Amino acid sequence: MGIRDKDPIRMKTDVLIIGGGLAGTNAAMGAAEAGASVVVMDKGKIERSGDVGGGVDHFMAYLETGPDWDTRDAFLGYVEKVGRGTNHISNIESLVCDELPAAIERMARIGNPLTQPDGTYYRTASMGQPGPYWINFNGKLLKPRLAKAVRRLGCKVLSRVMTVDLLLDDGHVAGAVGFHVHTGRFFVIESKATVIATGNTNRIFENPRGNPFNTWLCPYNTGDGQVMALRAGAALANMEYMRLTMMPKGFAAPGFNALTGMGGRFMNSLGEYYMEKAHPLGNRAPRYACVLHSQEEIRAGRGPIFIDCRGLSDKDLDHLETTLGYDKDTLPDYLAQRGEDLRKHPVEIMVSEGMQGGPSECNGSGIKIDGNAAATVPGLFAAGDSADHNRCVHGAVTGGYRAGKSAARRAKALNRAPEEAIGITRERMERFMAPLHRGSGYPYQQIEDTIRKVMSEHVGMARTDLGLRTGLLKLARIEPHLDDIKVNDLHELMRARETRSILTVGKLMASAALFRTESRNKPYHYRLDYPETDDANWSGLVVVRQQGDGFDCALERVAYRSPQEA
Amino acid sequence: MPMTFDYEKCDGCGKCSALCPGDVIYMRGERGKKLPYNRYVDECWHCGSCRQDCPKAAIRVAFPPDMLCI
Numbered sequence: 001m002g003i004r005d006k007d008p009i010r011m012k013t014d015v016l017i018i019g020g021g022l023a024g025t026n027a028a029m030g031a032a033e034a035g036a037s038v039v040v041m042d043k044g045k046i047e048r049s050g051d052v053g054g055g056v057d058h059f060m061a062y063l064e065t066g067p068d069w070d071t072r073d074a075f076l077g078y079v080e081k082v083g084r085g086t087n088h089i090s091n092i093e094s095l096v097c098d099e100l101p102a103a104i105e106r107m108a109r110i111g112n113p114l115t116q117p118d119g120t121y122y123r124t125a126s127m128g129q130p131g132p133y134w135i136n137f138n139g140k141l142l143k144p145r146l147a148k149a150v151r152r153l154g155c156k157v158l159s160r161v162m163t164v165d166l167l168l169d170d171g172h173v174a175g176a177v178g179f180h181v182h183t184g185r186f187f188v189i190e191s192k193a194t195v196i197a198t199g200n201t202n203r204i205f206e207n208p209r210g211n212p213f214n215t216w217l218c219p220y221n222t223g224d225g226q227v228m229a230l231r232a233g234a235a236l237a238n239m240e241y242m243r244l245t246m247m248p249k250g251f252a253a254p255g256f257n258a259l260t261g262m263g264g265r266f267m268n269s270l271g272e273y274y275m276e277k278a279h280p281l282g283n284r285a286p287r288y289a290c291v292l293h294s295q296e297e298i299r300a301g302r303g304p305i306f307i308d309c310r311g312l313s314d315k316d317l318d319h320l321e322t323t324l325g326y327d328k329d330t331l332p333d334y335l336a337q338r339g340e341d342l343r344k345h346p347v348e349i350m351v352s353e354g355m356q357g358g359p360s361e362c363n364g365s366g367i368k369i370d371g372n373a374a375a376t377v378p379g380l381f382a383a384g385d386s387a388d389h390n391r392c393v394h395g396a397v398t399g400g401y402r403a404g405k406s407a408a409r410r411a412k413a414l415n416r417a418p419e420e421a422i423g424i425t426r427e428r429m430e431r432f433m434a435p436l437h438r439g440s441g442y443p444y445q446q447i448e449d450t451i452r453k454v455m456s457e458h459v460g461m462a463r464t465d466l467g468l469r470t471g472l473l474k475l476a477r478i479e480p481h482l483d484d485i486k487v488n489d490l491h492e493l494m495r496a497r498e499t500r501s502i503l504t505v506g507k508l509m510a511s512a513a514l515f516r517t518e519s520r521n522k523p524y525h526y527r528l529d530y531p532e533t534d535d536a537n538w539s540g541l542v543v544v545r546q547q548g549d550g551f552d553c554a555l556e557r558v559a560y561r562s563p564q565e566a
Numbered sequence: 567m568p569m570t571f572d573y574e575k576c577d578g579c580g581k582c583s584a585l586c587p588g589d590v591i592y593m594r595g596e597r598g599k600k601l602p603y604n605r606y607v608d609e610c611w612h613c614g615s616c617r618q619d620c621p622k623a624a625i626r627v628a629f630p631p632d633m634l635c636i
Contacts, residue, residue, distance in 0.1 A: 044587035047619075053587045054613030140618065160589065181589060210632050213588075213609045220588055220611075250633045251612070329614025330627045338634050491589055491606065 008177075008186035008429075013039040013156070014411035015404065016175055016191035018163045018225060021050020021218075022393065023384025023400035024197035025146040029106070030404025031195070032153035036411050038404075039189055040150065041178050043220060043494065045159040047147040051199060051218045051385070052393065055140035057326035058257060059107075059114055060133045060361065060394040061100060063121065069131030072097050079362040082128055082286050084521060085539030085560040086238055087363035091389040094371035096362075099398035107397070110149045112142045122319070124261030127361055128286035134261055136319075138326050139393075161187055162494050163224065164432055166194065166232045166380075173232055173379035179432065181494050186429055192414045193379055193407035196367060197400060198225030200385040201505040203448065203498070205242070205354035206456040209250055212448065216245055216252045216352045217385070222498035223356060223505035225386040229367045230504070230546050234375040237388040237541040237556070238365035239505075240512035241524040242460060243357030244291045249304070249348040251334045255327035259342075260284060262316045264309045266294065267346055268302040287361065288521045295351050295461065295523060306346035317343055354460055356505050357385060359521045364391035368543060373403035374410075381407045388541065434483075435496045441486025444496040450478055451503050459510045461523045468514040475507050508551060512542045515553035535560060568610035568627065569617065571602050575624035578602075582616035582625060591616060 015031040017024045020042035031038045042049050062075040072093075079092050107114050114137045116122050123132035151157060161178040164186075168174060173194050178187035199221030203212045213219040226236055246266075247253060260266075260283045266275040278293040279285040285293075297305055309317065320342065325332045340347045358364030367375050367382035369389050375382050383390050383403035390399035435441070458471030482503065485496045518534040519527050540557040569582075569591070578600050583591040588609050593600040604610065617625040 044589070045585045048585040048613070048615035049587045054611075054615045054618070144619075159584075209636065211608055213611060214633065215611070218587065218611065218613075219609070250636050251629070253612075328612075329618055330612045330629075333627050334612075334629055334633070337629050494589070 006185060008188045010188045010190070011039060011156070012190045013037045014192050015039075015407045016041065016189050016194045017404070018176060018194065018196045019050070019198035019384075019386070020046035020150075020157065021197060021199060021384060021396070022052050022143070022146070023390065023396035023403070024050070024195070025143070025150050026397050026400030027195045027197055027383050027404035027407070028150045028155045029153060030401035031408040032150070032155050032404075034405050034408035036408035038153075038155040039158065039191070040155055041158045041161045041163055041176070041187070041189065043160065043162045043181065046150065046157055047144045050143070051221070052139060053143050053218070054329045055326050056142060056393055057136055057139060057255065057323050058393060059135045059137060059397070060392060061104065061135055062133060067131060074130055075133065078128070078130055078133070080560065082360040083363050084359070084533070085535060085558050086359040086520065086541060087389055088558055091369070091371045092362065095373060095389055095399040095402050096395060099402050100394075103394070103398045103401065106401070110145045112139060112145045113137070124258070126257055126261040126284045128281055128284065134257065136258065136323055138323070140326055140329065158187065162497065163228065164497070166228050168232055171233070171378065173377055181490050184433075184490050192411035193381065195381045195383060195403045195407050196225035196229055196386055197382065197384045197403070198386045200243075200358070200364065200366070201226070201356035201502060204356060204452065204455055204502050204506055205460060206452045207353045208350060209252065212452065214252045215355070216247060216254055217355060217357065220498075221385070222501045224498065224501045225382070226366045227501045227504045229375060229377070229380060229382065230508070232377050232380065233546070234377045234380055235368040236366055236508060236544045237368040238358055238363070239356065239508045239544055240516050240542055241357070241359040241365055241521065242354040242509065243524055244354055244461070245287055245352045246290055246294060246349050247352050248331070248334070249350045250338065251331070252352060253328040253331040253334065255324050255331050258320060258323060258327070259307050259309055260290070262320060263312050264307045265311070266290065267306045267308045268297045269304055270302055272302075273308070288524050291351055292523045298351070304348050305350070307349050308346040309342045310344070310346070354456070356509055358388070358391050359524050361392050362395070363389050364395070368541070372406040373399060374406060379410065432497070433493070435485045435487045436490070436493055438486040441484045442481065444485050444487065444492060444499045447478065447481055447485055448499045448502060451475070451499070451506055454478070455506050455509075459506065459513060461526060463513050463525070463527050464529045465514065468510050472507065472510045472514070475503060475510065478503060508544055511551045512544055512553055516542050568607065568612055568630070569604060570626050570628050572624040572626070573601055575622045576601055577622055579621060581619055581621065585615055585619060587611070587613060587615065
């Protein structure tokens with residue numbers, strides 16, 4: 001292959017952004033507009049990479065138009081209510097609220113305004129919102145437009161470069177090592193500040209549709225950033241929550257938010273509208289409540305379940321038909337090829353695969369950040385779904401930009417120059433490449449399937465002390481076999497690296513879930529042996545750190561003002 | 567067969583391959599006559615990016631039976 005003979009490509013920059021999805025591109029803009037030199041490194045190409053690469057149709061915001069619900073205070077009340085003790089409101093204020101007006105302006109500035117062609121906002125409410133916080137918009141070209149803005153600002157963009165690990169210099173994060181998925185060439189990027197924006201972890205639980213890549217969020221997001229940060233000494237938080245959602249049967253497409261937002265009704269096979277009985281907010285209940293009650297319908301034998309849009313007005317149905325493909329470009333094709341027609345009959349839906357993705361729409365899980373998006377290790381920042389206080393489209397756009405700004409400020413203030421030639425040794429590169437040179441071994445898929453099986457059986461929707469301990473034991477049993485993976489090409493080498501991250505995230509989820517002896521945002525964290533939510537003792541974040549070969553878990557309390565059962 | 571390529575329309579520009587977020591689409595054929603194909607069929611996310619950006623409108627999506635028939 002000849003790869004080993006080539007020296008790595010070396011670069012120096014003020015700010016390195018790992019992952020060029022929605023959060024990463026906004027971070028690049030934030031850093032570059034603050035005057036920093038920027039390198040963006042992505043496994044794909046930033047024009048179409050990440051969760052919203054193919055498009056997106058919603059952005060959560062209050063707009064201060066007058067009504068009580070449309071204010072910063074009401075929004076924060078909502079964040080607190082759905083987060084239920086899993087976030088620090090002060091962080092959401094600085095990461096989201098303080099950045100929101102500039103974020104909305106920036107969307108227009110890059111040529112992708114949140115408004116309709118006539119200049120108005122199209123707003124809908126669902127998921128427990130006190131008013132229509134979802135702004136419906138056409139984001140099919142959002143990523144290409146962001147990419148154009150990033151390149152125009154002079155950021156250096158590395159496509160098809162997977163980040164292998166962070167560089168450390170005297171306890172500071174000082175850059176990262178990357179690997180080109182097509183050429184096998186290594187990159188050593190030295191930076192004064194580094195932003196991780198690599199998304200959540202998918203392909204970690206068994207997929208109810210069979211193919212593990214048929215996921216709600218991007219299947220190429222595999223928790224690589226969280227694992228790198230952990231290894232560098234950073235704290236992670238909220239890792240116990242297994243996120244789930246509702247989606248069309250057979251295709252893990254997002255976009256069904258829009259259906260309930262506009263008046264779609266959850267229906268079981270007896271024709272009963274079960275959410276209207278189960279929850280005071282009915283079909284517009286928070287997402288975890290919709291998932292919980294849908295799962296109960298199926299468990300009770302009242303499946304299949306459907307979403308019924310027949311009662312919607314023609315005007316709303318016309319709007320839906322136009323916008324459904326904004327969130328998932330191929331969803332209208334899927335419904336048509338399947339013979340579905342929202343106007344004529346209820347469409348079958350299902351509960352999604354599990355994922356590491358946080359407890360609510362307003363805050364996530366992953367790298368623990370403060371109000372400036374700084375991680376607990378100097379030189380490291382995080383944004384988007386890989387961070388604990390960032391989540392969803394609005395969070396990636398606001399929090400991403402904040403992370404970029406903060407990283408630029410750190411780069412400017414840093415007096416210490418990084419040591420020369422830090423980091424990667426030939427041995428480390430060879431270890432990374434080893435699966436390619438192994439004479440025999442298992443395909444990465446076989447190891448990954450085993451992880452998913454264990455995660456689903458023991459770390460999934462119903463958890464117990466003994467079950468979680470059994471899961472951890474089995475994950476530990478799988479771990480040595482990571483070194484038995486054999487790959488046939490560089491693409492598979494990338495996948496095998498992802499498998500490694502998925503296993504570590506699995507262990508983190510199981511460890512945090514074992515530690516939290518209560519249930520919260522069921523079914524995201526549902527302990528059968530501790531089925532109640534215990535705000536007196538457990539309102540707060542489970543913070544996880546690497547300790548030797550294991551993890552240390554500790555509770556960080558959250559002042560949680562208004563406990564409400566949902 | 568997630569994404570299908572109409573080789574009558576395709577001019578082999580390689581844009582789909584360059585931007586596929588999953589590194590699923592590769593080019594093959596003789597120099598100057600390379601055409602796209604799905605090298606890692608099971609790994610397509612059906613995001614539709616390739617179809618949206620194809621300058622020749624040569625890409626269609628055909629969902630497999632394990633998605634359409636369950």
